[in-house]
Amino acid sequence: MEIFEFILLMLAAIALSNLVNRFIPSVSVPIIQIILGVVITYLPLHFELKLNPELFLLLFIAPLLFNDGRQSDKEALWRLKKPILLLALGLVFMTVAILGFFLNWLLPVIPLAAAFALAAALAPTDAVAVGALEEKIKIPHHTMKILEGESLINDASGLVSFQFAAAAMVTGAFSLRSASFSFAAISLGGILLGLLMTLVKYVFVKWLRRLGMENVTLHMLIEVLTPFAVFLMAEELGVNGILAAVSAGIAHSFGYKKLNPEIARLNIVSKSTWSVIIYVLNGLVFLLLGTQLPEIIRTIWNSSSLSHAQVILYTLVLTLALLALRFVWVLVMTLPGTGYQQPAPGHAIKNALILTLSGVRGTITLASTLSLPFFLDNGNPFPERDLIIFLAAGVILWTLLASNYLLPLLIGDDAEAAQVNDETLIEMEILRNVVIALSEQTNDDNKAAIGRIINTYHSRIRKLKKDEAAERLQRPLLIDTLKWQRESTLLAIKNKEVNLFIAYRTLHRLNRTLFRFTKDDQYKTNLLALRQWMEVSGMLNQATLSFQEKREALDAFRVRNIKYVIEKLNAVLPTAGTEVEDVSSSILRYERMLSRYSRRESSSSSSSRQDFDTTLDELARVGIQLERDQIQLKFESGQLSRAGMKDMKNNLLLMEHDLRELTI
Numbered sequence: 080m081e082i083f084e085f086i087l088l089m090l091a092a093i094a095l096s097n098l099v100n101r102f103i104p105s106v107s108v109p110i111i112q113i114i115l116g117v118v119i120t121y122l123p124l125h126f127e128l129k130l131n132p133e134l135f136l137l138l139f140i141a142p143l144l145f146n147d148g149r150q151s152d153k154e155a156l157w158r159l160k161k162p163i164l165l166l167a168l169g170l171v172f173m174t175v176a177i178l179g180f181f182l183n184w185l186l187p188v189i190p191l192a193a194a195f196a197l198a199a200a201l202a203p204t205d206a207v208a209v210g211a212l213e214e215k216i217k218i219p220h221h222t223m224k225i226l227e228g229e230s231l232i233n234d235a236s237g238l239v240s241f242q243f244a245a246a247a248m249v250t251g252a253f254s255l256r257s258a259s260f261s262f263a264a265i266s267l268g269g270i271l272l273g274l275l276m277t278l279v280k281y282v283f284v285k286w287l288r289r290l291g292m293e294n295v296t297l298h299m300l301i302e303v304l305t306p307f308a309v310f311l312m313a314e315e316l317g318v319n320g321i322l323a324a325v326s327a328g329i330a331h332s333f334g335y336k337k338l339n340p341e342i343a344r345l346n347i348v349s350k351s352t353w354s355v356i357i358y359v360l361n362g363l364v365f366l367l368l369g370t371q372l373p374e375i376i377r378t379i380w381n382s383s384s385l386s387h388a389q390v391i392l393y394t395l396v397l398t399l400a401l402l403a404l405r406f407v408w409v410l411v412m413t414l415p416g417t418g419y420q421q422p423a424p425g426h427a428i429k430n431a432l433i434l435t436l437s438g439v440r441g442t443i444t445l446a447s448t449l450s451l452p453f454f455l456d457n458g459n460p461f462p463e464r465d466l467i468i469f470l471a472a473g474v475i476l477w478t479l480l481a482s483n484y485l486l487p488l489l490i491g492d493d494a495e496a497a498q499v500n501d502e503t504l505i506e507m508e509i510l511r512n513v514v515i516a517l518s519e520q521t522n523d524d525n526k527a528a529i530g531r532i533i534n535t536y537h538s539r540i541r542k543l544k545k546d547e548a549a550e551r552l553q554r555p556l557l558i559d560t561l562k563w564q565r566e567s568t569l570l571a572i573k574n575k576e577v578n579l580f581i582a583y584r585t586l587h588r589l590n591r592t593l594f595r596f597t598k599d600d601q602y603k604t605n606l607l608a609l610r611q612w613m614e615v616s617g618m619l620n621q622a623t624l625s626f627q628e629k630r631e632a633l634d635a636f637r638v639r640n641i642k643y644v645i646e647k648l649n650a651v652l653p654t655a656g657t658e659v660e661d662v663s664s665s666i667l668r669y670e671r672m673l674s675r676y677s678r679r680e681s682s683s684s685s686s687s688r689q690d691f692d693t694t695l696d697e698l699a700r701v702g703i704q705l706e707r708d709q710i711q712l713k714f715e716s717g718q719l720s721r722a723g724m725k726d727m728k729n730n731l732l733l734m735e736h737d738l739r740e741l742t743i
Contacts, residue, residue: 081124088119093362107483109365109441110476116369137310139360139446140238141324145306146357147231148328156228162412163225167232170408174202174401175240181400186393188384189463196244197467200448201401201474203237204230205441222434231325234443238321239266241447248462249455268318273326276309295345299352302345305331364442367449368472375472378465390466394473401474402481406435429489436486439478444471502723509709509727510536516705517698528694532702558596559651560644560669565589567643571636578632585636641673706731 096111103111156163179195189197204226239262284298309327313320379390409431448471451464514536521529568586571577594602648666710727713719719727 085124089363089366090359092119092366093359096362107479110479112362112365113369116366117372120370120373137307139364140321141306141310142356143360143442144234144321144324145328146353148325149332151231151329159225159228163228163232165412166229168236170405171202171233171236171240173408174404175199177404178400182397185396189467190248192244192248193462193467196241196248197470199237199241199244200444200471201440203233203443204438205443222437226437235322235325237443238447239319245451249452265317265319266322269313269320269322270326272313272316272318273309273323274330276312277327277330280305295348298345299348302349303352361442364445368445372472375465375469379469390469394470395477397470398474398477402435405438406431409434433486433489436481439482440475444475502719505713505719506727507540509706509713510540512709513702513705517702525694525698528698532698561589561593563644563647564640565593567640571639577636581633581636638673641669645669703731
């Protein structure tokens with residue numbers, strides 16, 4: 080029971096860490112999770128977690144690297160193969176060699192083999208930790224692609240190096256020549272095994288499909304079990320399970336080229352399932368570090384050989400050495416002939432600093448050090464295991480802080496412009512996804528209505544391509560038109576020129592929209608009274624009208640409001656100045672609406688037109704809900720900032736205030 084309660088507490092802490100990050104975006108999620116892990120250790124629990132290093136490697140490393148392989152951008156990997164390989168292989172091996180000797184010289188209490196193990200654990204970067212900073216820091220796209228490719232490959236090279244160094248420490252025997260041959264053999268064996276087991280899996284799945292077993296849950300379970308099966312098989316055969324998991328993940332991503340309905344459904348479920356698994360695993364790693372830190376700190380603090388100030392200073396010195404090594408390597412890497420995108424003259428150092436500080440250490444470093452065995456083969460405790468984990472945790476924290484607070488100073492205004500541009504691209508992607516989703520719902524009955532709605536989305540996409548700031552520039556004028564509609568509605572109510580239910584419903588919607596955008600209390604007052612009126616007398620008014628009568632009354636009321644808005648727009652046109660094009664465009668838009676509603680008034684008896692309008696309204700609402708869901712999804716995945724999400728939702732609310740005007 081205690082372990083179940085502990086697991087629930089950890090899962091709740093993961094959710095809480097992301098909630099806290101939304102309100103304190105200046106502190107990255109991994110740092111928050113480490114702090115929450117420390118807090119959990121001081122709760123009155125009756126369960127003490129003892130990590131099994133081998134189990135830790137299986138539970139965390141295998142699925143994380145498998146998913147990295149699945150999600151990898153293979154085109155970008157190939158296009159940037161030279162800089163990625165220089166960082167993922169060349170820099171990793173150089174870091175292990177130089178930093179291992181440096182660490183042994185700095186802290187002689189750590190044996191050379193253990194120093195190499197720590198250096199190998201510190202060598203891989205973590206794109207997940209960098210991704211946690213995306214809302215605050217917009218890392219250049221080219222740099223981010225290199226970091227993603229580097230983290231995929233250097234996870235494997237770093238972990239393989241770590242395993243060799245740790246094995247040398249545990250057994251007390253090491254031969255460079257035999258290690259080199261073994262490295263090549265088990266690495267190649269791991270890659271081939273991953274590919275072979277993926278092929279076996281596909282043959283097995285194809286056999287299941289021939290039997291008619293298309294159950295998505297069954298196929299999803301097979302997919303989730305794949306990285307664990309690959310890793311365990313690799314360990315049994317004596318080849319590298321890490322590279323086997325990576326190669327299996329990459330091979331797995333080639334399996335969805337020929338889509339059919341069953342695979343399409345599996346693809347959707349797979350995306351959601353893996354997002355939850357990776358979300359939980361990444362959070363658990365940092366939480367587990369937090370739960371281990373208090374005991375490790377107590378052990379280090381009670382050590383007579385090192386003072387508190389010394390051990391903290393060592394983490395800082397180690398971080399500076401690691402970053403300096405990376406900075407020099409990146410500068411050398413940018414020389415002509417390496418395949419790296421050449422920076423503009425005078426920007427080489429700045430670009431090298433950005434790429435250096437973006438190389439945050441995270442999940443793989445933690446998982447590696449926490450997987451160190453507690454005892455050597457001779458039965459003695461692993462030397463300075465707690466100190467090694469403390470140093471690794473310190474380096475992770477320093478690199479996270481450096482990225483969090485130094486990168487914005489380097490990237491500056493260019494990042495803000497890039498973020499605006501990227502969010503425009505994301506908005507266009509959202510609109511395209513809505514178009515695809517609406518197209519999938521097309522049938523003979525709604526084909527015309529969906530075609531008209533899709534045209535409005537294409538128009539918005541073209542507008543975004545032409546002028547990214549158009550929506551922001553036109554918003555004040557849109558708010559003015561809402562105010563004029565409100566004025567016209569109030570006059571109609573005062574003069575009793577309209578059905579009260581329609582008038583109060585429109586006024587309520589206009590008040591709500593205007594308050595959302597202006598925060599003016601005059602639009603907030605009497606909203607409760609309006610709701611009460613709509614509930615008590617409004618429904619009685621509505622009940623007295625037939626559907627056709629309500630349609631005619633609503634159209635007549637809209638014609639009245641549109642004429643009022645056109646008069647106001649014509650009045651401000653002579654003084655519009657630089658906004659004359661926006662005002663003219665709005666006049667034309669409302670004149671088209673007026674023409675359409677006038678025609679509909681004359682042909683309102685047509686039942687086919689009524690059916691078309693009803694279908695149009697329903698589908699337009701579906702489109703708006705799809706767009707809202709896409710915006711939320713992009714925000715939760717970190718692709719869209721909080722400000723960008725609010726801006727898009729506000730624009731959506733503006734369009735939603737009168738749905739039919741925007742969808743026809």
